[in-house]
Amino acid sequence: MKPAPFTYHRPASLAEALALLRTHGPAAKPIAGGQSLGPMLNMRLARPGHLVDLNDLIELDRVRVKEDMLEIGALTRHHRLANAPEV
Known part of the structure; x- marks a missing residue:
């Protein structure tokens, strides 16, 4: 089965992404990996x-x-985290 029609957005900044999510409200879904959303769409x-x-969004x-805490961004991949010297 094919997914229902949708509009695809690829923002270049966090501000743009937040504006898109705010503008489209509940009709918009963020995607970063798609492991679960992809099959649900299909x-x-x-x-x-x-x-x-x-x-x-490289800033994430x-x-x-x-200070004395380790900060991990929301889009940090497992491989990068596993190999980060900070960890």
């Missing part, structure tokens, strides 16, 4: 009007020590 169990791809891909 089976039409999920029918978002807009997909907002977050993969280009970080591992750093800030």
Whole structure:
């Protein structure tokens, strides 16, 4: 089965992504990996009007020590985290 029609967005910044999510409200779904959303779209169990791809948001891909805490960004991949010298 094919997914229901949707509009695909690939924002270049976090501000743009947040604006898209705010503008389209519940009809927009963020996607970063797609492991669970992809099959749900194909089976039409999920029918978002807009997909907002977050993969280009490099500001969310970080591992750093800030004061006495380790800060891990929301889009940090497992491999990067496993190999980060900060960890």
